[in-house]
Each structure stands twice: as structure tokens, then as C-alpha cells.
Amino acid sequence: MSKDKFIIAKKNFKSRLIVGTGKYKNMKECAIAINLSGADIVTVAVRRVNIIDKKKPLLMDYIDPKKITYLPNTAGCFNSKDALRTLRLAREIGGWKLVKLEVLGDKKNLFPEMIETLKSTEILTKEGFQVMVYCNDDPLMAKRLENSGACAIMPLAAPIGSGLGILNQTNIKIIRSQTKLPLIIDAGLGQASDATIAMELGCDGVLVNTAIAKAKKPFDMALAFRNAVIAGRQSYLAGRINKSIMGERSSPKKGII
Amino acid sequence: MKKKIKIKIKLNGKTKNVDKNSKLSNIIKNFKIPLKKVAIELNEEIVDKKKLNKISLKTNDKIEIVHFIGGG
Numbered sequence: 001m002s003k004d005k006f007i008i009a010k011k012n013f014k015s016r017l018i019v020g021t022g023k024y025k026n027m028k029e030c031a032i033a034i035n036l037s038g039a040d041i042v043t044v045a046v047r048r049v050n051i052i053d054k055k056k057p058l059l060m061d062y063i064d065p066k067k068i069t070y071l072p073n074t075a076g077c078f079n080s081k082d083a084l085r086t087l088r089l090a091r092e093i094g095g096w097k098l099v100k101l102e103v104l105g106d107k108k109n110l111f112p113e114m115i116e117t118l119k120s121t122e123i124l125t126k127e128g129f130q131v132m133v134y135c136n137d138d139p140l141m142a143k144r145l146e147n148s149g150a151c152a153i154m155p156l157a158a159p160i161g162s163g164l165g166i167l168n169q170t171n172i173k174i175i176r177s178q179t180k181l182p183l184i185i186d187a188g189l190g191q192a193s194d195a196t197i198a199m200e201l202g203c204d205g206v207l208v209n210t211a212i213a214k215a216k217k218p219f220d221m222a223l224a225f226r227n228a229v230i231a232g233r234q235s236y237l238a239g240r241i242n243k244s245i246m247g248e249r250s251s252p253k254k255g256i257i
Numbered sequence: 258m259k260k261k262i263k264i265k266i267k268l269n270g271k272t273k274n275v276d277k278n279s280k281l282s283n284i285i286k287n288f289k290i291p292l293k294k295v296a297i298e299l300n301e302e303i304v305d306k307k308k309l310n311k312i313s314l315k316t317n318d319k320i321e322i323v324h325f326i327g328g329g
Contacts (some may be wrong), residue, residue, distance in 0.1 A: 007266055015278050020327075020328060020329035021326075021327035021328060021329075022327045022328040022329040023327070024327060027327070030327055043328060044325040044326065044327065045325065045327065046296075046323050046324060046325060046326075047324070047325075047326045047328075048269040048270065048321065048322065048323055048326075049288060049290060049295060049322045049323060049324050051267065051268060051269050051271060051288070051322075058324065059324075059325050059327055060324075060325065070325060072325065073328055073329070075328050075329055083299070088295040088303060089298065089321075089323050090296070090301065090325075092296035092297075092303050092306075093293075093294065093295060093296045093323075093324065093325065094293060094294075113261075144322050160329065161329075180283070187329075208269060209329035210329065212302025220258055225275070230310055
């Protein structure tokens with residue numbers, strides 16, 4: 001396992017679990033959960049500074065961007081213009097080039113607007129960004145994103161925050177078979193075993209937010225996801241047995257009394 | 258003493274009255290937030306943080322100051 005590297009945009013990361021920093025009760029809870037998860041990449045949102053409450057705690061006071069890679073995200077953007085604006089601002093904060101592009105198309109199901117996503121990927125790549133792209137689980141669109149310069153493909157398991165787990169495992173397998181880019185399941189996982197399944201399908205990593213932040217015990221769930229991702233990766237690399245509709249005995253027939 | 262003329266600007270979506278010819282750097286200083294933790298836009302154009310004290314504000318200028326918060 002020591003040679004099993006997780007590389008995104010030529011950078012090596014320790015953990016295959018990426019976690020979101022939203023929906024926690026407070027920043028302290030978020031910071032502890034991230035620490036327990038073992039993640040070394042976290043997604044963050046770009047928002048207005050609170051001009052009324054100037055003493056509001058800052059994310060950077062709790063999660064050190066020198067120790068944990070901040071992955072600026074365009075969550076909440078519904079068109080290319082807003083997404084580009086958000087990521088250009090993110091880059092301005094401190095030179096972030098590795099970003100997560102997420103352009104949503106529907107306020108209820110939060111599915112990605114793929115035409116705007118594709119357009120944004122092309123522009124951002126030309127501007128020197130390394131773009132990890134949230135997308136639907138369509139192999140054809142995943143290919144187009146790859147051809148447009150995406151540095152990682154991030155198909156949804158299910159709608160964001162739904163906790164439904166991977167709805168279309170076949171599509172994820174097809175996407176896996178066609179790309180050498182990092183493939184990261186993003187959105188829709190509900191419990192640790194969903195992450196294991198994603199890894200066993202051959203994904204390079206998973207991105208989880210709600211399933212940890214909104215679990216009854218977020219710290220325990222952060223640990224569970226950490227272990228689940230490791231287990232899933234080990235299982236994938238170990239190579240599963242073939243499936244059979246008939247039984248195959250585990251003990252030898254020879255010497256039966 | 259000559260009374261200072263006020264102008265209206267928009268700061269993070271909220272209308273503010275500031276002195277005419279106020280420098281952008283003065284507005285930012287009010288927040289006591291380190292510059293390296295924010296990005297600043299003036300009328301939808303990103304501002305070079307090194308040049309804040311050279312930018313004088315005009316009526317109806319729209320300033321956006323953003324930073325990172327928790328998100329998925």
C-alpha cells in the first residue's frame with residue numbers, strides 16, 4: 001500500500017477522503033471532525049465577509065491552510081459567470097489554483113448544469129486553474145470534461161446532501177474504465193459503507209460533507225469514513241473473487257469421515 | 258472647518274455613506290481582517306491588494322470583500 005499514491009494535479013495527498021467544511025454546528029466541531037477524518041483536502045466556500053459582526057470567527061483560524069489543502073468550491077453558483085467570478089476571487093485570496101467547480105442547474109435536486117460546467121472548465125483551464133469538476137454520472141460528459149482539461153472527475157453518487165449512496169454503480173464503473181484521471185465520488189453518500197463501495201468500484205477518492213457533519217455523532221462518523229475509505233481501497237487493490245450463482249465449498253472433500 | 262462631502266457606495270450589498278475620495282484601503286482597515294485572508298472586488302473587477310491606497314471611491318461604487326467559509 002505504501003506505493004499506492006493519491007495524486008491530483010501532480011500533487012501527492014495522504015488521504016483519499018476529502019471532506020467538506022459546511023453544515024457543522026460550529027467551527028470547532030468542524031476542525032475536530034476534519035482532524036479525525038484524516039483528510040488533507042477540505043472544500044471551502046467563498047462568501048462575503050460579515051460587515052456587521054466583525055468578530056465572527058474565521059475558518060482560517062480553525063483550519064490552517066498551510067497544513068490542510070483548501071479546495072475552493074463554487075457551491076451555490078447556477079451559471080458559468082458566477083462560478084468563474086467565485087474562483088477568480090478564491091485565487092486572489094491566496095493563490096489557490098486547485099479548485100472545485102460546481103455549477104448547479106436545479107434548486108431542488110441540485111443536479112449539476114453540465115453545459116455551463118463544461119464551458120467553465122474550458123475557460124478556467126485556459127486561465128491556469130487546476131479544475132476538479134463536480135458532474136453527473138454520465139460517462140460521455142465525463143469524457144468531455146476530461147478533454148476540456150479537468151484535473152479530476154467528480155461524479156455524484158446521488159443528489160447533494162441526500163444520503164442515498166451510489167445510485168448508478170454501473171456508470172461509475174464505466175467512467176472508471178475510460179479515464180486515468182483521479183475519479184472522486186462527490187455528493188450523496190450517507191454512511192461509511194457507501195464510501196467503501198465507491199472505493200471498491202475503483203474510485204480514487206470520495207468527498208463527503210453532510211454524512212459526517214449531520215451524523216448523530218459527527219466525530220465517530222468522521223473516523224468511520226476514514227476507515228471505510230482505507231478498507232475500500234485495500235479491497236479494490238486486493239482484487240475481489242468472481243461472483244458465482246452456485247456455492248463453492250471452502251473445506252476440501254478429501255478426508256471427510 | 259469645511260464639511261466633508263459624503264457619497265453613497267455599496268459594500269457587500271449594503272449601502273454605506275463614506276467621505277468623498279475615501280481610499281479603498283480605509284474601508285478595508287475597518288474590518289480588522291488580514292488582507293491575506295480576503296479578496297476584494299470593485300465594480301466586479303478584482304482589485305490588486307497592493308494598490309488599495311491608490312483607489313479613491315466614487316458614488317455608486319460596488320465593493321465586495323469575500324473570504325473562505327465552511328462549505329461542501
